[in-house]
Amino acid sequence: xxxxxxxxxxxxxxxxxxxxxxxxxxxxxxxxxxxxxxxxxxxxxxxxxxxxxxxxxxxxxxxxxxxxxxxxxxxxxxxxxxxxxxxxxxxxxxxxxxxxxxxxxxxxxxxxxxxxxxxxxxxxxxxxxxxxxxxxxxxxxxxxxxxxxxxxxxxxxxxxxxxxxxxxxxxxxxxxxxxxxxxxxxxxxxxxxxxxxxxxxxxxxxxxxxxxxxxxxxxxxxxxxxxxxxxxxxxxxxxxxxxxxxxxxxxxxxxxxxxxxxxxxxxxxxxxxxxxxxxxxxxxxxxxxxxxxxxxxxxxxxxxxxxxxxxxxxxxxxxxxxxxxxxxxxxxxxxxxxxxxxxxxxxxxxxxxxxxxxxxxxxxxxxxxxxxxxxxxxxxxxxxxxxxxxxxxxxxxxxxxxxxxxxxxxxxxxxxxxxxxxxxxxxxxx
Amino acid sequence: xxxxxxxxxxxxxxxxxxxxxxxxxxxxxxxxxxxxxxxxxxxxxxxxxxxxxxxxxxxxxxxxxxxxxxxxxxxxxxxxxxxxxxxxxxxxxxxxxxxxxxxxxxxxxxxxxxxxxxxxxxxxxxxxxxxxxxxxxxxxxxxxxxxxxxxxxxxxxxxxxxxxxxxxxxxxxxxxxxxxxxxxxxxxxxxxxxxxxxxxxxxxxxxxxxxxxxxxxx
Numbered sequence: 001x002x003x004x005x006x007x008x009x010x011x012x013x014x015x016x017x018x019x020x021x022x023x024x025x026x027x028x029x030x031x032x033x034x035x036x037x038x039x040x041x042x043x044x045x046x047x048x049x050x051x052x053x054x055x056x057x058x059x060x061x062x063x064x065x066x067x068x069x070x071x072x073x074x075x076x077x078x079x080x081x082x083x084x085x086x087x088x089x090x091x092x093x094x095x096x097x098x099x100x101x102x103x104x105x106x107x108x109x110x111x112x113x114x115x116x117x118x119x120x121x122x123x124x125x126x127x128x129x130x131x132x133x134x135x136x137x138x139x140x141x142x143x144x145x146x147x148x149x150x151x152x153x154x155x156x157x158x159x160x161x162x163x164x165x166x167x168x169x170x171x172x173x174x175x176x177x178x179x180x181x182x183x184x185x186x187x188x189x190x191x192x193x194x195x196x197x198x199x200x201x202x203x204x205x206x207x208x209x210x211x212x213x214x215x216x217x218x219x220x221x222x223x224x225x226x227x228x229x230x231x232x233x234x235x236x237x238x239x240x241x242x243x244x245x246x247x248x249x250x251x252x253x254x255x256x257x258x259x260x261x262x263x264x265x266x267x268x269x270x271x272x273x274x275x276x277x278x279x280x281x282x283x284x285x286x287x288x289x290x291x292x293x294x295x296x297x298x299x300x301x302x303x304x305x306x307x308x309x310x311x312x313x314x315x316x317x318x319x320x321x322x323x324x325x326x327x328x329x330x331x332x333x334x335x336x337x338x339x340x341x342x343x344x345x346x347x348x349x350x351x352x353x354x355x356x357x358x359x360x361x362x363x364x365x366x367x368x369x370x371x372x373x374x375x376x377x378x379x380x381x382x383x384x385x386x387x388x389x390x391x392x393x394x395x396x397x398x399x400x401x402x403x404x405x406x407x408x409x410x411x412x413x414x415x416x417x418x419x420x421x422x423x424x425x426x427x428x429x430x
Numbered sequence: 431x432x433x434x435x436x437x438x439x440x441x442x443x444x445x446x447x448x449x450x451x452x453x454x455x456x457x458x459x460x461x462x463x464x465x466x467x468x469x470x471x472x473x474x475x476x477x478x479x480x481x482x483x484x485x486x487x488x489x490x491x492x493x494x495x496x497x498x499x500x501x502x503x504x505x506x507x508x509x510x511x512x513x514x515x516x517x518x519x520x521x522x523x524x525x526x527x528x529x530x531x532x533x534x535x536x537x538x539x540x541x542x543x544x545x546x547x548x549x550x551x552x553x554x555x556x557x558x559x560x561x562x563x564x565x566x567x568x569x570x571x572x573x574x575x576x577x578x579x580x581x582x583x584x585x586x587x588x589x590x591x592x593x594x595x596x597x598x599x600x601x602x603x604x605x606x607x608x609x610x611x612x613x614x615x616x617x618x619x620x621x622x623x624x625x626x627x628x629x630x631x632x633x634x635x636x637x638x639x640x641x642x643x644x645x646x647x648x
Contacts, residue, residue, distance in 0.1 A: 195511060198510065198511070199483065199510040199511065202510040202530075202531045202532055203439055203442070203510055203531060205531070205532040206439075206442055206508075206510070206531035206532035206533065207439060207441050207442045207445065208532075209532040209533070209534070209535070210442060210445040210446055210449065210532075210533075210535055211441075211445045213449070213534060213535030213536065214445050214446075214448055214449035214452070214535055217449060217452070217535060217536065218452055232441060232445070235441075236441070
C-alpha cells in the first residue's frame with residue numbers, strides 16, 4: 001500500500017520526482033551493486049575453494065597410517081626402535097595413533113582459522129579492488145550522464161565524444177551523440193519554421209495595420225481612399241488565408257496517413273492539369289503529359305495536392321515558351337509521377353534545400369515556399385521517395401515514387417481534354 | 431524631412447510611404463538592399479526605415495554600411511522578429527531604434543520624428559523663431575499664438591529653415607530635404623513655396639532671400 005501511494009505521488013508530480021532524483025543522486029549505485037556482487041562472489045568461491053582445500057588436506061593427512069611401513073627405511077636386519085612390539089593391538093601403537101590424531105586435529109583446526117582469516121582479508125582486498133575497478137569502468141557512464149544533464153533545448157550542441165576502446169559504453173555514448181545530432185537538427189528546423197511562420201504571419205498583419213492606420217489617420221479621408229484601403233486589406237486577408245491553408249496542409253500531411261484509399265496518380269495528374277491549364281496557357285508554357293495508370297493508395301486529397309503543387313511550381317517558375325512535362329507510370333511495385341519543367345538554371349545545392357518550409361529561390365513572388373515542403377511530407381507520409389533534380393538545362397526535374405497499391409480494383413476515370421494536352425490515346429486508361 | 435523606406439513588401443512600403451508623405455515628409459522607397467544602399471549613398475536622408483530581412487543585400491549589412499558612411503542618418507529598423515535578442519542585435523548593428531512588425535503607424539511617425547531630431551545637431555521638440563513656433567510632431571505652426579495653416583511642403587520648408595537657426599539654406603538643399611526623388615531638379619517649386627509661405631506668415635517678413643545662395647530666417 002505504501003509503495004503504491006508513493007508511486008501515485010511520483011506519477012502525479014513527475015517534475016518534482018525528477019528534481020528530487022537529480023538532487024539526491026542515485027543511492028543504490030551500480031558501482032555499489034557491482035562491488036557487492038563481486039565481493040559476495042569472491043567470498044563464495046573463496047569459501048568453496050578453501051573448503052575443498054581443507055577437505056583434501058584432511059583426507060590426505062588422515063589416511064590409514066601403516067606404521068610398519070616406517071620401518072622399511074631401516075637397514076635390513078637392524079633392530080626396530082622402541083622395541084619390536086608394534087603389532088596392531090600394541091600399547092605403543094595406540095599411543096602413537098592417539099598422538100598422531102591429536103596432531104592432525106590441531107593442524108586442521110589451525111588451518112580452518114587461518115583459512116577463515118585469509119578469506120576475510122582477501123575478501124576485503126577484493127572488495128576494495130572491485131570498488132576501484134567498478135568506478136573506473138563506470139566513469140564513461142558518469143560522463144554520459146553529466147552531458148545529458150547539461151543538454152537542454154537551447155543547448156543541443158554538446159557532444160560526449162567518448163574516447164577509448166570500441167566497447168559497449170563507447171557504443172552507448174556514440175548512440176547518444178547520434179541522438180543529440182538528430183535532436184539538434186530537429187530543434188533547429190523547428191525554430192527555423194517558427195521564425196519563418198511568424199515572419200510570414202506578421203508581415204500581412206503589418207500591412208493591414210498600416211493600411212488601416214494610414215487611412216484613419218487622415219480625418220479627411222474620402223470614400224475613394226477608404227475603398228482602396230478596404231481592397232488592400234482584403235487582398236492581404238486572401239494572402240493570409242492561402243498561407244494558413246498551406247500551413248494546415250503541411251501539418252495534415254505530417255501526421256501519419258490514416259486513410260487507405262486507392263488513387264490513380266494518372267487520374268489525379270489529369271485532373272490537376274485540367275484545372276491548371278488556363279494558368280499554363282497564360283504563362284505560355286507547353287504542357288506535355290504521358291499518363292500511364294499508376295495505382296497508389298493513401299490519402300487521395302493529399303496525393304492530389306502533391307501533384308497539383310508540382311504542376312503549379314512547374315508553371316510558376318517556368319519561362320515563356322517553356323515546357324512542363326508530366327509523366328506517370330507504374331514500375332516494379334512502385335507508382336511514379338515525374339514533373340519536369342524548363343526555367344532558370346538552379347544550383348543543385350539550392351535545389352536540395354527546396355523542401356525546407358518557407359524556402360524560396362527568389363523572393364517577391366506570391367508563393368510562401370511551402371509547396372515542395374508539402375510534397376516532401378506527403379511523400380514521406382505515404383512511405384515514398386522524392387528526388388529533386390536540377391538539370392543543367394535549367395528548371396527542375398522532380399520524381400515521386402510511391403508504393404504501388406496491391407489491388408487495381410478502383411480506377412478513377414480520367415477526364416483529360418485531348419485537345420490541349422498531348423496525351424497519346426493509347427496511354428489513356430479505359 | 432527626407433525619409434528612405436527600404437522594405438521588400440511592396441504593399442507595406444507603399445502604405446508607409448503614403449502615410450509619411452501625408453505627414454509632410456519626402457519619402458523614397460527601395461525594394462531591396464542594394465537599391466537602399468545606392469540611394470542612401472546619393473541622398474542625405476534624415477531617417478532610414480530599414481526592414482531587416484531585405485533581399486539582395488541583407489538589412490544588417492545595409493545598416494552597418496549606412497551607419498559607417500552616413501553617421502547623421504537615423505536608422506529605424508523594422509522587423510517581423512520581435513524577440514529581445516533580435517532587438518539587442520539590431521541596435522548593436524548601429525540602428526538607432528527598433529520597431530517590431532506589426533506596428534502602429536502613429537508610433538512609427540513619432541519615432542521617425544524623434545530620430546530626425548536626434549540625428550541632426552540637437553534641437554528642441556518645438557522650434558521657435560521670434561514669435562513663430564513650429565511643432566513637428568503635431569505639425570502645427572503658430573505666429574503670435576495664432577495658428578497658421580500650412581500645406582505639407584510649406585510646413586517642411588519652414589521646418590528646415592527654422593532648424594537651420596538663421597543659417598542660409600540653399601534651394602538645392604531644400605529640394606533635397608523636402609521633396610522626394612521624383613522631383614525635377616530644375617523646378618521653381620522652392621521659390622513658389624517660399625512665396626506662399628511669406629504670404630501665409632504675414633508681416634513682419636521673416637523669410638529672407640540671400641541672393642545667389644538661398645534662404646534664411648531673419
